[in-house]
Amino acid sequence: MRCFLAVVTLLIASPCWSYDRTFIEGANNNLGEALQFLREYDNEASSMCTRVTEAQWLYATNITEQNRKRMVDALSLQAKLDRVSWQKVIQFSWSSLPDPMARRQLQMLALKGRAALPQEKQNELAKMVAEMKEIFNRARVCPFATSASSQCDLSLEPELTRIMAHSRSYEEQLHAWKTWRDATGPKLRSRFSRYVELANEAARLNGFRDAGEQERAAYGVDDFQSQISEVWSSLAPLYRQLHAYVRSRLRKHYAIPHRLGPTAPIPAQLLGNMWGQNWKNILDLVLPYPGKRRADVTSEMLRQGFTPLRMIQISEEFFTSLGLKPMPVDFWHKSLLERPTDRHVACKASAWDFCNRRDYRIKQCTEVAMDDLQTTHHEMTHIEYYLHYADLPYVFRDGANPAFHEAVADAVSLSVTTPKHMHRIGLLNNITDDYETDINFLLEMALDKVAYLPFAFIVDQWRWQVFSEGTRNMNTAWWELRSYHQGLLPPVARSEDDFDPGSKYHIISDQPYIRYFISLVLQFQIHQALCTAAGHVGTLHTCDIYRSREAGRVLSDIMSVGASRPWTEVLRVATKGSASGLDARPMLEYFKPLSLWLRVQNRDERMIGWVTTDQDTALYEQWSRGSASKSISHLLSWAAPIITIASSYTIIR
Ligand SMILES: *[C@@H]1O[C@H](CO)[C@@H](O)[C@H](O)[C@H]1NC(C)=O
Ligand SMILES: *[C@@H]1O[C@H](CO)[C@@H](O)[C@H](O)[C@H]1NC(C)=O
Ligand SMILES: [Zn+2]
Numbered sequence: 001m002r003c004f005l006a007v008v009t010l011l012i013a014s015p016c017w018s019y020d021r022t023f024i025e026g027a028n029n030n031l032g033e034a035l036q037f038l039r040e041y042d043n044e045a046s047s048m049c050t051r052v053t054e055a056q057w058l059y060a061t062n063i064t065e066q067n068r069k070r071m072v073d074a075l076s077l078q079a080k081l082d083r084v085s086w087q088k089v090i091q092f093s094w095s096s097l098p099d100p101m102a103r104r105q106l107q108m109l110a111l112k113g114r115a116a117l118p119q120e121k122q123n124e125l126a127k128m129v130a131e132m133k134e135i136f137n138r139a140r141v142c143p144f145a146t147s148a149s150s151q152c153d154l155s156l157e158p159e160l161t162r163i164m165a166h167s168r169s170y171e172e173q174l175h176a177w178k179t180w181r182d183a184t185g186p187k188l189r190s191r192f193s194r195y196v197e198l199a200n201e202a203a204r205l206n207g208f209r210d211a212g213e214q215e216r217a218a219y220g221v222d223d224f225q226s227q228i229s230e231v232w233s234s235l236a237p238l239y240r241q242l243h244a245y246v247r248s249r250l251r252k253h254y255a256i257p258h259r260l261g262p263t264a265p266i267p268a269q270l271l272g273n274m275w276g277q278n279w280k281n282i283l284d285l286v287l288p289y290p291g292k293r294r295a296d297v298t299s300e301m302l303r304q305g306f307t308p309l310r311m312i313q314i315s316e317e318f319f320t321s322l323g324l325k326p327m328p329v330d331f332w333h334k335s336l337l338e339r340p341t342d343r344h345v346a347c348k349a350s351a352w353d354f355c356n357r358r359d360y361r362i363k364q365c366t367e368v369a370m371d372d373l374q375t376t377h378h379e380m381t382h383i384e385y386y387l388h389y390a391d392l393p394y395v396f397r398d399g400a401n402p403a404f405h406e407a408v409a410d411a412v413s414l415s416v417t418t419p420k421h422m423h424r425i426g427l428l429n430n431i432t433d434d435y436e437t438d439i440n441f442l443l444e445m446a447l448d449k450v451a452y453l454p455f456a457f458i459v460d461q462w463r464w465q466v467f468s469e470g471t472r473n474m475n476t477a478w479w480e481l482r483s484y485h486q487g488l489l490p491p492v493a494r495s496e497d498d499f500d501p502g503s504k505y506h507i508i509s510d511q512p513y514i515r516y517f518i519s520l521v522l523q524f525q526i527h528q529a530l531c532t533a534a535g536h537v538g539t540l541h542t543c544d545i546y547r548s549r550e551a552g553r554v555l556s557d558i559m560s561v562g563a564s565r566p567w568t569e570v571l572r573v574a575t576k577g578s579a580s581g582l583d584a585r586p587m588l589e590y591f592k593p594l595s596l597w598l599r600v601q602n603r604d605e606r607m608i609g610w611v612t613t614d615q616d617t618a619l620y621e622q623w624s625r626g627s628a629s630k631s632i633s634h635l636l637s638w639a640a641p642i643i644t645i646a647s648s649y650t651i652i653r
Contacts, residue, residue, distance in 0.1 A: 023207045024116065026091035034092050034102050038393065041085055041109075045394045049355035052078050057352060061336050061363060063344040083122070086115035101564065105395045108563070111217055116205035117198065125198040128191050132508035135187050141179035144172045156180060156274070164274050165281035170254055170267075174491045177269035185475075185499030188508055192499065193471040195510070200467055212464030215512050218402050220566055227582055228514065231521055232457050232485075234584035235450070238591060241598040242450050243487050244608045246271075246279065248601075249286045263607040265616060268488040275504055276488050277455035279447040288443055288597070289436040295419065297427040298369045304427075308337040308366035314425060315376040318416065322545065322552030325387045327380070330359045339365035349375050351382035353397070357390045370422075377416045381409035384555070389562030400558070400567035403518035408558060410519065411526035414543075414590075417445075421544040433542075442541060442594035449520055450591065454485040456517035462501060463513070475500055479620035487610040494620045522571075524587035529575045530554055540590045 028034075055074035059067040086109065094106035114122060141160065142152035154160055154176075163176040199211040208214040216224045243266070250270055251260050259267060272281030279286075287293070312335075316327050339347060349364040362379045366372050385405055389397050399405035415421060419441070422428040458481040466474050475494055478501045482488050494500060501507045528540060534548035545551035558574050572580040588595070602608055 023095060023110065024090045024205070025093050025095060025110075027093055028091050029093040029096055031097055031099055031102065034094070034097055034106065035099070037088055037092070038102060038105055041088075042394045044081060045085070046355045048078050048081050049394070050359075053352060053354045057354075057361070057363070060346045060350075061340075061343075063346065079122075079126075082113060083115045083119075085109065086113065101393075104564070105393060108395050111206065111214070114199070114202035117202045121198055121201065125195065125202070128195045128198065129508070129510045132188050132191050132195070132502075133505075135191075136184055136502075136505060136508055139180070139183040141176075141183050144175040161274065164269070165272050168253070168285075170256065170259075170270070173269040174267075177274065178492055180274060181498060181500055181503045184508075185502045186497060188502035189499040192502060192508065196466055196471055199510070203467075210464075210467040212460075212467035215460070215464070215514070218512075219518075220401075221568070221581070228457070228517065231582050231584045232453065232517075235453055235521075235587065236485075238588065238595055238598075239450055239453055240487070240609045241595060241602060242446055243610070244602045244605045245598050246282075246286055246451075247610075248605060250282075253285050262605065263611045265483050265487045265489040265610045265612060267491040268482070269491050271451070271488075275455060276486065277452050279451040280444060283444055283447060286443070286447070288439050288601075292432075292434070292436045292440050294437070294441055294444065295422075295428055295430075295432075296370055297373075297422050300427050301368050301370070301373070306368045308364075308368070308372075311366060311368070311373050311376050312337060312362070312380070314373070315380045318377060318412075318546060319380065319384055319552075321547045322555065323549045324384055324552050324556060327383065328358065328360060328387070331361060331383065334359065335361040336363045337366050349379050351379040351386070353383075353386040355394070355397070360386055374413055374416055378409045378413050381412045385409075385559045388556060388559035389564075392562045392564055396562040396564040398563040400561065400563055400565065400570040401515075401518070402512065403515040403522055404558075404567060404570075406515065407519040407522035407526055408555070410523040411530060412545075412555075414523065414527045414541075415530070415545045418542060418544045420542060421546055424544065424546055438541075438593060439597050442591060442597075445541070446591060446594055449587075453517065453520060454487075456513065456520055458482065458485050459501075459504065459507065459513035460517075463507065476621050483610075483612050483616065483620075489612075489616055490619050492619075518582060521582055521584060521587055524590050525571065525579055525583055526558070526574065528586040528589070532576075539593060540586065541593070 052071075052074045055067075055071040059071040089106055089109045092106055094103055094110060097103045097106070114125060117125065139155070140152055141154050143150050143154055144163075160176045160180055164173060167173050167176070196211070203209070203211040203214040206214065208217065221227060247260065247264075247266055248262075250266065251257070251262070254260065254270070260270075266276075268276045270276075270282075271279045273279065312327075320326055336345070339345065345363075345365070347365040349362070352361045352363065354360065360383050362376070362383065364372070364375060364379060366376065382405060385399070385408060386397070399408070419428055419431050419433070419437075423431045462474075462478050462481050465477055473496060475496050475498050479490060479494060482490075490500070505511075506513050524540075527543070530545045530548075530551040531540060531543035533554045534543070534545045534551040536543040536545075554574050558570055561570055568580045
């Protein structure tokens with residue numbers, strides 16, 4: 001294992017990965033000075049964080065131009081502090097400091113961010129991203145049925161999202177799908193290319209090969225790429241069963257044999273979501289046993305006179321029943337739990353840490369409904385996380401890796417979602433635990449989580465490929481991944497004048513995405529660990545950890561260490577040694593009853609999986625580049641070492 005240092009070239013053992021890399025490091029190895037710097041940084045960064053978070057809260061709960069300006073000002077002060085701090089960090093020869101906690105903090109500060117870029121390029125990068133967001137947010141499209149009076153003012157939220165979710169007209173969905181991409185992609189493309197150059201330059205200055213490698217370094221695992229590819233290959237058979245079942249139902253509903261054959265990829269606009277990433281909006285088309293719909297406890301909540309405050313109190317009682325912390329005083333005074341009538345607010349539910357060990361809040365426009373009750377539990381898990389790591393230094397007040405916060409919150413939701421839990425909190429009289437109700441429940445969960453796996457996987461596969469190989473043919477590369485992993489096709493021809501990845505906000509707003517894939521898998525690992533601790537017997541999807549002090553201890557162990565330990569170690573502790581990396585098996589176990597059911601349903605299908613014909617690939621490949629399978633195996637030589645040829649993805653019966 002070797003590390004080349006920019007200033008001093010050394011051979012050292014522990015704090016680096018096993019590939020060669022050039023860190024920016026200085027010569028100062030005075031531990032006392034390093035600790036002094038960290039103390040000062042901790043104070044400054046914490047109060048800056050408080051200031052920025054207050055400004056962000058003010059804006060999110062009262063959207064005015066004045067509040068936006070204040071927020072932007074605070075953010076630019078924070079960027080200034082980040083830059084100055086980075087300059088100080090790299091004066092230290094941090095990788096050779098004897099104190100492991102100091103070393104870890106300095107390493108985290110040194111290797112993330114874009115502070116290595118010269119000032120004017122940093123500004124340009126920030127400007128590119130801001131312009132892309134602006135284009136995205138301002139994009140408007142015309143309605144499907146135009147009349148003389150109709151205005152072209154539909155935006156992604158809420159109109160287009162609603163059409164994708166609820167329209168059952170092939171042409172109307174196609175219209176929404178295509179016009180959204182027309183309104184965004186072409187304007188974003190050149191700015192995105194410049195963004196790629198600048199992000200790569202920042203990463204290279206910081207000792208990485210490219211910006212993708214920098215993003216992956218946040219996980220601190222040697223063979224990260226092959227680990228995640230392996231996990232996806234283990235889950236792909238389950239996805240293909242779901243895909244085959246849904247395709248067969250869609251074929252019945254739309255009766256379009258020429259557009260959706262029994263072995264074809266699915267047209268991307270038919271799945272109830274703008275990116276085909278989450279399929280729960282088409283539950284009505286695919287529900288296995290319509291006579292056994294999941295009991296919706298909303299009416300019972302209304303009957304019992306629930307209020308948003310009561311829902312928050314019930315969530316708090318969930319956590320105290322596990323032996324975890326009650327919400328602090330400021331939480332009750334300062335949270336926003338209902339949509340105010342006197343101002344415009346951003347209603348998306350979120351949990352806030354004001355970085356002063358006192359002030360924590362939830363913002364949620366809570367409606368008295370079952371989904372919202374699950375959301376209050378989810379958001380409060382984030383608050384519990386904040387409370388548990390509050391005493392750590394600022395740098396460590398975060399999840400164990402970029403996916404952990406979300407994975408823990410979703411793991412808690414897996415308990416709260418069960419009919420058993422609804423029964424225990426008095427919202428459901430009868431738990432009907434018959435087979436058909438179970439399958440309905442699991443299928444609904446699968447539309448949410450299994451369907452999302454390949455999309456969550458490919459977004460950064462694509463982005464990392466662009467970072468490492470450049471922006472040529474990037475729309476084709478996107479569709480190669482979409483068709484290969486998701487089994488989806490564009491409903492109309494695409495070209496390199498289009499920029500379909502730009503239809504997704506995370507891509508143009510510079511937000512890493514692989515965390516969503518990791519979190520999908522990790523939440524089932526955590527759920528299983530909690531259920532084992534709680535002494536749960538029976539199938540994993542029926543487990544509810546409510547009132548289990550033992551499960552509470554596992555959660556507390558995970559949350560208290562924040563980001564101060566490697567996540568692999570946190571996982572090892574949580575699972576009592578049974579896992580120290582990403583593992584597909586708990587997710588497979590959770591969905592096992594469904595997986596067996598799908599196999600039976602699909603037994604007459606001609607194919608589990610899909611064949612991409614030349615005609616299909618002609619939709620997105622403008623250039624004749626040899627056979628489709630050749631280009632795919634070329635593509636996958638970097639993406640998925642496990643799966644090397646296209647045919648391994650299809651099982652022809
Ligand atoms: C919203 O912010 C504006 C400042 O932009 C302020 O004047 C107004 O009082 C605020 N409204 C509320 C309800 O806080
Ligand atoms: C419980 O089940 C019984 C019998 O199936 C039914 O009559 C009753 O209405 C159910 N109660 C609730 C609250 O769903
Ligand atoms: Zn969350």
